[in-house]
Amino acid sequence: MPNQDYPGVCMSCSTKACQVVAPDIEAVRERVKHDPITGYTKNVVNNLTTAMGDKFADEYEAYLAFDVVKAAIVMGLKNGQKIDLGGLGEFNVETVNGQKTVTFQPAPSLNAILKE
Structure with missing residues (x-):
């Protein structure tokens, strides 16, 4: 299943036969850095950063994780799941x-x- 937010990343394959390869993660990070973090999303990002400070270097790393969750939800919905x-x-x-x-x-x- 292709992903419109992360071209080349499959959100549903669970087999080793999947031929989808990950995109340039640095390009994805650069895109996320320019997205404004507003509203309740800011609260979610702050909580992720606080709760898992050892996992995220800064709020943009936490936002990247949040962004991936959004992309997975959107792709599932687009595919009728x-x-x-x-x-x-x-x-x-x-x-x-x-x-x-x-x-x-x-x-x-x-x-x-x-x-x-």
């Missing part, structure tokens, strides 16, 4: 009045937090 993120919920594509739309069904544990 249900994206189940354990403990968070499911993203899905539904057709409403002839228009495709993304839906999100929160996990029961997420809904339970709101009832506390």
Whole structure:
């Protein structure tokens, strides 16, 4: 399955027969460095950097990890897959009045937090 954000990176192959090769990671990092980190994404990036400071050199490294998650979700949705993120919920594509739309069904544990 090709990936529109990371050309040449397959997000679903799990076999050694896959012929897809990784792109120039430095080019991907350079692109991410120029994306503004705003809104709640900034909070996510800050938490990743704090929680795993030994894994990320700076906030842009953490944003790169977040960006890869976004790309995986988008590719799954474009390929008609249900994206189940354990403990968070499911993203899905539904057709409403002839228009495709993304839906999100929160996990029961997420809904339970709101009832506390």
